[in-house]
Amino acid sequence: MLSNFFSKNEVSVESQKAINAFLDAYRSDIFPQGLLVIAQAVTMVMAKKNILVKMVLPFPCDGQLHDIAEQLTDLLQQQVNFDVEYNVQPVREHKIKGIKNIIAVSSGKGGVGKSTTAVNLAYGLIAEGCNVGILDADIYGPSVPTMLGLKGAKPSSNDGKLITPLEANGLSAMSIGFLVDDANATVWRGPMASRAFSQLLNETDWPDLDYLIVDMPPGTGDIQLTLAQQVPVAGAVVITTPQDIALADAIKGMAMFEQVKLPVLGIIENMSYHQCENCGHHSHLFGEGGGKRIAEEAKTQLLGQLPLDIRIREDADSGSCAINENSTGEVALLYRNIARNVAAQLYYQLDMRSPKTAEVVVKESK
Ligand SMILES: Nc1ncnc2c1ncn2[C@@H]1O[C@H](COP(=O)(O)OP(=O)(O)OP(=O)(O)O)[C@@H](O)[C@H]1O
Secondary structure, eight states: OGGGGSOTTOOOHHHHHHHHHHHHHOOBTTBTTOSTTTOEEEEEEEETTEEEEEEEESSOOHHHHHHHHHHHHHHHTSOEEEEEEEOOOOSSOOOOTTEEEEEEEEOSSTTSSHHHHHHHHHHHHHHTTOOEEEEEOOTTSOOHHHHTTOTTOOOOOSSSSSBOOEEETTEEEEEHHHHSOHHHHHTOOHHHHHHHHHHHHHSBOOOOEEEEEEEOOSSSSHHHHHHHHHSOOSEEEEEEOSSHHHHHHHHHHHHHHHHTTOOEEEEEEOSOOEEOTTTOOEEOTTOSSHHHHHHHHTTOOEEEEOOOOHHHHHHHHHTOOHHHHOTTSHHHHHHHHHHHHHHHHHHHHHOTTSHHHHHHHHHHHO
């Protein structure tokens, strides 16, 4: 038998060919040109009776690899697993130690669920396989401490100079809310607020992070503009709801980032629909299709849509998170899908090693 020629650790040539062909032809939103064009160091070994596909990828995507492994297992009638290392590269140079990429989460309008989405996006990126931190820059209403279950907690300092961030379920977190009480934070204005923010960013002893999510204050005024200029943001994500008034403000938000020449990775539409608990029917309480429309108009991506769901509010209020309770639950999967889209957009739009970015550069130079 052919298999007798292989050592116990070798995958048969037939299986290798089948896996390569499948991965080569595989297409999805985050792999528009297939998986193999962006994968490095692809090898296959036998691990007991299972095939282990090893590779290095440039952005986290554990959830999608899990689905691909299931499809390959069906195809080969043999268990296939992935063992992937993520090698996220910084797309923009900056001097903040330990952090590779800063992603700003903003909204033109207050109350659209920006902080809730920022926290869940951070946990989504962790669930997909990366090291992540969050910086609550919402100086006028820091809600991240509550959402992480860290209200009242105080960070410490090992050397008396840098503040050690707090940690909640593997997420490193810093917020003005850890340092001053809410009443004091709200009276801060202009320069004072931006100085406080700059200190939070630069004087925190961040661990090694692939992504730092910055929860920006809502709106598009001077303070937001200053912060956007102050932070070496790799890419921005704009949160909106489908209501006309929120959409109009989201457009203003994108224009603000354009003004300071920061790339917008896309839009997340929050409270897009309500799903009936009994029959599963989706009702679009605040209108339909708005996020998609403004994303198309701004030539950016709709990174995902989230339901108006009581579980999301309850989690945010109680300091828990759907992803940490059940990383494959319905709401968790939506956030993880958005997290993958954000990470992939950052890579394809901005990393010079990305085949898509490289393509754009070639076209421009003609
Ligand atoms: N998809 C959702 N489903 C249900 N409730 C949600 C959803 N998203 C956010 N919420 C709730 O809406 C309220 C406002 O959310 P959040 O504080 O995240 O908004 P924000 O845009 O950050 O507000 P602010 O402008 O004050 O910073 C919170 O009570 C939150 O739990």
